[in-house]
Amino acid sequence: MNVRLSGIGMTSQRTRQRMVDRLRSQGIRDEVVLAAMGSIPRHIFVDEALSSRAYEDTALPIGFGQTISNPSTVARMTEILRNGQDMGKVLEIGTGCGYQSAVLSKLSREVYTVERISPLLAKARKHLRETHCNNVRARHADGGIGIAEAAPFDGIIMTAASTHIPQALLQQLAVGGRLVMPIGTGEQQRLHLIERTPQEYLETVLEAVKFVPLLAGVV
Ligand code: SAH
Numbered sequence: 001m002n003v004r005l006s007g008i009g010m011t012s013q014r015t016r017q018r019m020v021d022r023l024r025s026q027g028i029r030d031e032v033v034l035a036a037m038g039s040i041p042r043h044i045f046v047d048e049a050l051s052s053r054a055y056e057d058t059a060l061p062i063g064f065g066q067t068i069s070n071p072s073t074v075a076r077m078t079e080i081l082r083n084g085q086d087m088g089k090v091l092e093i094g095t096g097c098g099y100q101s102a103v104l105s106k107l108s109r110e111v112y113t114v115e116r117i118s119p120l121l122a123k124a125r126k127h128l129r130e131t132h133c134n135n136v137r138a139r140h141a142d143g144g145i146g147i148a149e150a151a152p153f154d155g156i157i158m159t160a161a162s163t164h165i166p167q168a169l170l171q172q173l174a175v176g177g178r179l180v181m182p183i184g185t186g187e188q189q190r191l192h193l194i195e196r197t198p199q200e201y202l203e204t205v206l207e208a209v210k211f212v213p214l215l216a217g218v219v
Contacts, residue, residue, distance in 0.1 A: 093143030098124030
């Protein structure tokens with residue numbers, strides 16, 4: 001399927017490069033993030049029927065009522081998280097189809113990702129295997145409490161919207177670490193950046209975004 005599609009250009013390296021050029025024109029400055037996104041075959045992470053739309057700047061359904069974030073949101077959040085530096089250990093909450101995890105895997109030593117929907121996690125694991133993202137550990141759990149035994153994390157990224165910043169995530173952030181997450185509900189969500197300094201947590205409210213809600217418990 002992918003071979004055939006690349007034959008007609010829908011999922012080719014050239015299509016991916018056009019996505020990267022568009023991200024750059026949309027204001028993404030971190031060339032390391034752009035290179036990572038240029039190297040990952042995003043179409044592998046969506047259902048075959050949607051492959052031809054994988055490089056559009058749009059959110060797409062990934063099953064179970066969830067969506068893969070649009071490329072510009074992935075790029076922007078990753079750029080904020082990375083802040084121009086390679087990362088050590090990173091935690092992602094909301095694995096979904098695994099695309100954001102794959103991007104992080106190119107930019108950090110080790111990625112922990114947590115998903116509450118078991119069959120979705122199984123799909124993500126398959127996608128991550130197929131794209132050789134061997135430094136990603138995917139776990140079936142409620143991510144709202146983080147992963148205490150793997151902490152501290154240099155970066156934490158949440159890809160579902162929460163009404164508040166979970167205390168556990170603040171505790172699991174390394175000094176010098178950064179947490180990026182959407183806060184709010186429905187149409188009223190904004191990205192928040194929390195930086196942990198030796199003395200305190202600094203919070204910056206950034207642009208409006210739209211994510212599915214963070215839900216409690218596992219299914
Ligand atoms: N980063 C994903 C985006 C997935 S959408 C990607 O690249 O595809 C957000 C995901 O967060 C959904 O799969 C949803 O099931 C998951 N999620 C919501 N609440 C969660 C929780 N408490 N713990 C773990 N995952 C959660």
